[in-house]
Amino acid sequence: MIFLKRARTRYTLHRYAIKHKLWVAVTSQLQVLQGMSSVEKAHLRELSTLFVHEKNIFGAQDFQLTEEMRVMIAVQACLPILALGIELVSTWSDIIVYPDAFQVSRDERDEFGIVHHETHLLSGESWQRGPLILSWQDIEMDRQRWQQGHNVVIHEIAHKLDSLNGSANGMPPLHVAMHPEQWATTFSAAYQLFTQRLEHHQRVCVNPYAATNPAEFFAVFSEYFFCAPDILKNHFADVYQLLQLYYRQDPLRRCQIRQ
Numbered sequence: 001m002i003f004l005k006r007a008r009t010r011y012t013l014h015r016y017a018i019k020h021k022l023w024v025a026v027t028s029q030l031q032v033l034q035g036m037s038s039v040e041k042a043h044l045r046e047l048s049t050l051f052v053h054e055k056n057i058f059g060a061q062d063f064q065l066t067e068e069m070r071v072m073i074a075v076q077a078c079l080p081i082l083a084l085g086i087e088l089v090s091t092w093s094d095i096i097v098y099p100d101a102f103q104v105s106r107d108e109r110d111e112f113g114i115v116h117h118e119t120h121l122l123s124g125e126s127w128q129r130g131p132l133i134l135s136w137q138d139i140e141m142d143r144q145r146w147q148q149g150h151n152v153v154i155h156e157i158a159h160k161l162d163s164l165n166g167s168a169n170g171m172p173p174l175h176v177a178m179h180p181e182q183w184a185t186t187f188s189a190a191y192q193l194f195t196q197r198l199e200h201h202q203r204v205c206v207n208p209y210a211a212t213n214p215a216e217f218f219a220v221f222s223e224y225f226f227c228a229p230d231i232l233k234n235h236f237a238d239v240y241q242l243l244q245l246y247y248r249q250d251p252l253r254r255c256q257i258r259q
């Protein structure tokens with residue numbers, strides 16, 4: 001079975017490889033990739049090829065996606081799993097892309113147990129076993145202001161990774177050599193510090209949305225890990241170190257090469 005799977009992967013990589021011109025057109029627009037080694041880029045291209053081939057990426061509300069848009073999404077989705085493998089995103093297949101922010105309505109229970117019907121405007125959403133939903137307008141905005149640490153695709157992929165061991169709670173399944181207690185202690189302390197700073201109206205260098213809950217904290221900090229690693233390392237060095245162990249990448253090194 002493993003032999004067959006490998007043969008199929010080799011065939012897909014050979015038959016459906018993202019064309020060089022398209023690859024250059026997409027990756028040259030993504031500053032977050034600058035500083036990557038040629039080996040890392042080659043691996044990212046392979047993962048992106050498999051991703052585009054295996055996922056069903058389509059537009060909502062008659063929104064038409066081009067091949068370049070699909071590759072643009074795939075490259076950013078594959079960056080967090082570059083050293084983890086495509087298997088980590090193989091439990092779901094659909095990516096629905098809205099032209100801009102989309103509305104969702106659902107019942108939410110408040111701290112007193114009262115259920116309210118709430119409507120939110122979202123740039124992305126990830127269902128535990130369902131599709132990943134994105135707003136193209138937000139993907140475009142991220143491409144232009146990457147240094148601020150925003151990346152809706154990375155954010156939603158982080159939720160998907162977090163959900164691999166149940167509902168998203170800020171702790172994805174860790175590698176064997178990692179310690180869950182250390183993860184829980186470090187992230188809890190950072191989350192507490194972050195929410196306290198916000199409560200006291202102190203300046204925070206990371207998007208305040210991270211204070212929503214531990215799952216959003218992990219997703220937002222993952223965005224900063226890849227898109228603004230210097231900010232994360234300066235303010236939350238111990239969290240940066242754990243994310244470096246988890247993602248098995250060092251974006252700060254790439255950032256330093258860029259400068």
Ligand SMILES: [Zn+2]
Pocket residue numbers: 155159216219
């Ligand atoms: Zn989120």
